[in-house]
Amino acid sequence: MVDAPIRVRIAPSPTGDPHVGTAYIALINYLFAQQRGGQFILRIEDTDRTRFVESSEQMIFDALHWLGLHWQEGPDVGGPYGPYRQSERTGIYRQATDELLSRGTAYKCFCTPARLDEMRRAQIAAKLPPRYDRHCRSLTPQEVQQAEAAGTPYTVRMAVPLEGATTFRDELRGDITFDHNNVDDQVLMKSDGFPTYHLANVVDDHHMKISDVIRAEEWISSTPKHVLLYQAFGWQAPRFWHMPLLRNTDKSKISKRKNPVSLIYYRQAGFLPQALINFLGLMGGGMPADLEKFSLEEMAANFQFERISLGGPVFDLEKLKWLNGLYLRALSPAQFYSTIREGVFGEDYLRQIAPLVQERIETLTQFLDLADFFFRDDIMPAEEVFLPKKKTLPETLKLAGELLGVLEAADWNHPALEKALRDLATTQNWSAKEVFMLVRAIVTGKTASPPLLESMVVFGKARTLDRIRRFLDFQKKRPAKN
């Protein structure tokens, strides 16, 4: 293992927009591979078909490439250890599961979701840690056969040793120990035949010869399960490096509720990839303290893993903006022009906006009077604009809060958006008209605009959500009048 070639990987799930946390971990993995002459691999972890989003995978590829992070092996470029999409590897997991089953380090569990639910509730009520009670672990072979013959759906769980403890080394923190009492009999294979993260991850990392697992801190508590799995298979475990989690201003794990986390947002909002990647490089230390502005190449040359600081860094937009300004000013006039031309006034973008205003203007220069909100950053409606006549301010802000979740969950096209907004109106007892007007105010800053839904589709989900978030934020901080 010591002299095994360096191979690292990033393993995002295609469940929505590419996440800034994914970019952060990708960056660290990329730097690691660069510095040690290793391979950087991209693997798509699409085993959760309930959260799967079709368009997500391509967006992940695009966003990472936009940032300049390129991989040597992956679903799009191939490689010797493919396929690199977990949904195409189910046979491998099936085989791995059978092996565990035959070794007795895993067992079939026929418990219904209802029973598990009830069990958990009882445990919580009794102030016990919610954990699987290992009911099916003691099933006799005949009982298992019977249940199977009856066609009872089952999951496969890992048989965690009843005693002892597992210690593993985190390369950034040292040894970490978990008592087996505190390790749950994790589900490895779901009843739909797809593996859970834990199984797929360990199996793939082994088969893909991953030498170092560099991932976010949230995985520390499941690492003992992974180590136990490597042992159950008789495999050598990789090294583990757990990076600190990016945080919201309130120190909680960075979330779309409180921050723009979509890489699509940063691109559309006019951030340069060099600035974002530079900023990410500032998070959690790693670079010499006297360097503030640096390129990806400079990071590869100077980043030191021993310098990483473990406190979760707050993702502070203010500093990102400052950095972005630095990069913008460093552009030559020609570069700046083409950057603006493509980034703000992109051909495709203008082409979509034009028809929305065409029938509403009398001279060409009125174009911006109507379409300004597509290009501006500082849209913030006044109370006279966003507050419906028959609603109070608190009622309105509450609805705006709901808006965030509703639109987050919606598919970004006209019919889906219309339905989402109308449904929201119904459930909240608002008129559709009032809801549409509120959204119009937040998105466009005005009471009169090009058609709202079409505009939102063109404007994009990431920026629309950001506008709502900023609106909410602004209203919350605004001193209450009266």
Add this chain to the structure above:
RNA sequence: GGCGCCAUCGUCUAGCGGCCCAGGACGUCGCCCUCUCAAGGCGAAGAUCGCGGGUUCGAAUCCCGCUGGCGCUACCA
């Protein structure tokens, strides 16, 4: 609740036993430059190094306890 991780200015961080009554950057404020605004230059405010005990001639730095924050606690990753 249980388990685990973490803890230096509002934020990102430097510091790895004496050079620190803690340095840099963002943000904030002031001054200069200037037709304006930025940018740029200069300067200021801002951290009893979470708290309490040790160890040591000496601790932000090592140890212990506490507190706090965060994460995990799903047939999500």
